[in-house]
Amino acid sequence: MDVAFWNREIETMDRRRLTELQVTRLRDTLDQALHTPFYRRRLEKAQIQSGQDLRGLEDLRTLPFTTKDDLRQSFPFGLLAVDFSEVVRLHSSSGTTGVPTVIYLTQDDLDRWTDLLARSIVATGCTSKDVFQNMMTYGLFTGGLGLHYGGERVGMTVIPIGGGNTQRQIRVMKDFKTTVVHITPSYLLHIHSRLAEFDTRPEDLSLRRAFLGAEPHSENTRRKLEDLYGIDAYNSYGLSEMNGPGVAFECVYKQDMHIWEDAYVVEIIDPATGEVLDDGQKGELVLTILTRRAMPLLRYRTRDLAFLHAEPCPCGRTHRRLSRILGRTDDMLIINGVNVFPSQIEEVVMAVPEVGTNYQIQVDKVGALDRLTVKVEIYPKMFTGEAALLDRLKARIAEKLRASITINPRVELHEPGVLPAFEGKAKRVVDNRQEM
Numbered sequence: 530m531d532v533a534f535w536n537r538e539i540e541t542m543d544r545r546r547l548t549e550l551q552v553t554r555l556r557d558t559l560d561q562a563l564h565t566p567f568y569r570r571r572l573e574k575a576q577i578q579s580g581q582d583l584r585g586l587e588d589l590r591t592l593p594f595t596t597k598d599d600l601r602q603s604f605p606f607g608l609l610a611v612d613f614s615e616v617v618r619l620h621s622s623s624g625t626t627g628v629p630t631v632i633y634l635t636q637d638d639l640d641r642w643t644d645l646l647a648r649s650i651v652a653t654g655c656t657s658k659d660v661f662q663n664m665m666t667y668g669l670f671t672g673g674l675g676l677h678y679g680g681e682r683v684g685m686t687v688i689p690i691g692g693g694n695t696q697r698q699i700r701v702m703k704d705f706k707t708t709v710v711h712i713t714p715s716y717l718l719h720i721h722s723r724l725a726e727f728d729t730r731p732e733d734l735s736l737r738r739a740f741l742g743a744e745p746h747s748e749n750t751r752r753k754l755e756d757l758y759g760i761d762a763y764n765s766y767g768l769s770e771m772n773g774p775g776v777a778f779e780c781v782y783k784q785d786m787h788i789w790e791d792a793y794v795v796e797i798i799d800p801a802t803g804e805v806l807d808d809g810q811k812g813e814l815v816l817t818i819l820t821r822r823a824m825p826l827l828r829y830r831t832r833d834l835a836f837l838h839a840e841p842c843p844c845g846r847t848h849r850r851l852s853r854i855l856g857r858t859d860d861m862l863i864i865n866g867v868n869v870f871p872s873q874i875e876e877v878v879m880a881v882p883e884v885g886t887n888y889q890i891q892v893d894k895v896g897a898l899d900r901l902t903v904k905v906e907i908y909p910k911m912f913t914g915e916a917a918l919l920d921r922l923k924a925r926i927a928e929k930l931r932a933s934i935t936i937n938p939r940v941e942l943h944e945p946g947v948l949p950a951f952e953g954k955a956k957r958v959v960d961n962r963q964e965m
């Protein structure tokens with residue numbers, strides 16, 4: 530198998546030197562974090578006045594975790610470690626309470642992030658000759674712009690088409706002989722189911738590779754997509770708090786994702802106790818970013834469950850590999866690649882005066898795509914027999930939900946007492962999606 534590198538020295542660095550590099554960068558990161566009110570308070574409590582107080586990597590374990598809640602509470606500037614005028618880009622995602630989180634990057638931060646993406650892209654065998662159709666959503670979401678910049682840095686021809694509009698996606702793939710796409714697995718499956726409608730067979734495309742990200746998928750789904758299109762599909766993992774995609778990516782051997790340890794200190798912890806677990810043990814992924822000056826984050830709890838493996842990869846890269854994401858430690862749902870917290874839905878429906886006290890969230894697979902249905906009980910006085918009134922209410926709830934969670938749910942209205950009631954802990958989410 531052909532193995533190409535973007536930065537051979539870093540990618541194949543021996544583990545001892547890699548650890549030394551991490552320690553150096555971690556000290557710098559601590560110095561940088563001390564510029565923020567948030568970490569100054571925290572680090573001083575942990576007896577850290579400067580990065581030099583860190584004796585080795587093990588000392589990191591003595592520092593407290595950072596959570597999404599911390600990010601929300603520090604919104605908008607509590608974690609900003611440079612002057613705002615140095616920031617060249619920000620990304621943001623909404624969260625459980627509607628309070629967004631925001632991530633800042635300086636020009637150097639952006640460069641380093643782009644480099645990780647270029648490295649990831651080259652690890653899959655892509656070159657400057659590739660035509661790259663980026664079907665991830667652009668905008669505040671990091672999936673679009675992240676891979677876009679990485680693709681340009683490699684010198685690929687980048688088509689910034691963004692998500693949706695299947696007919697146009699297929700036409701563009703044919704017009705420009707697209708060789709690689711970045712897409713959610715569910716959308717790539719969906720496109721396949723619609724090829725015939727647009728008079729297209731997979732052989733009519735020039736596709737050779739796909740980067741699959743933003744949502745969990747199984748090995749079987751990967752194989753299925755590879756067979757349907759006759760391509761190689763690579764798993765890509767990232768999250769906005771750690772810049773976005775480019776945290777971990779599969780190489781041509783496709784045996785889980787190299788996690789770029791020169792840029793991230795990786796820990797797997799027991800989510801209940803916070804204790805750090807060994808390689809091979811499943812737990813919550815905790816990341817410290819080493820290459821971002823504008824907004825350092827230490828020991829960030831991703832809520833993603835996974836494990837690490839340390840055995841050498843045939844490609845020669847020394848960076849450990851991260852398993853597929855096996856679940857979450859919170860109740861976040863990923864619906865067609867978009868993160869949705871049940872509490873966001875609750876907040877919206879409970880603010881509608883006609884809605885009673887009970888609701889239910891249902892997720893189904895329809896074809897390849899996920900479908901979200903929000904069922905709400907409404908007060909009896911609403912059932913006056915006037916259908917138009919109910920339709921308007923349904924549309925109003927759907928619109929409010931769309932504004933909050935950015936996807937379009939189906940809304941069902943029910944009379945009181947129809948939805949399951951709970952005496953103990955309510956189970957409001959019914960997820961009918963099966964492993965494909």
Ligand code: AMP
Nearest residue numbers: 742743744745765766767768769833854
């Ligand atoms: P966001 O911050 O919106 O980019 O969402 C990040 C979250 O998406 C991660 O914490 C994961 O839960 C999920 N995610 C991203 N990439 C993958 C992947 N390849 N497999 C499974 N889940 C993923």
Ligand code: ZN
Nearest residue numbers: 780842844846
């Ligand atoms: Zn490898």
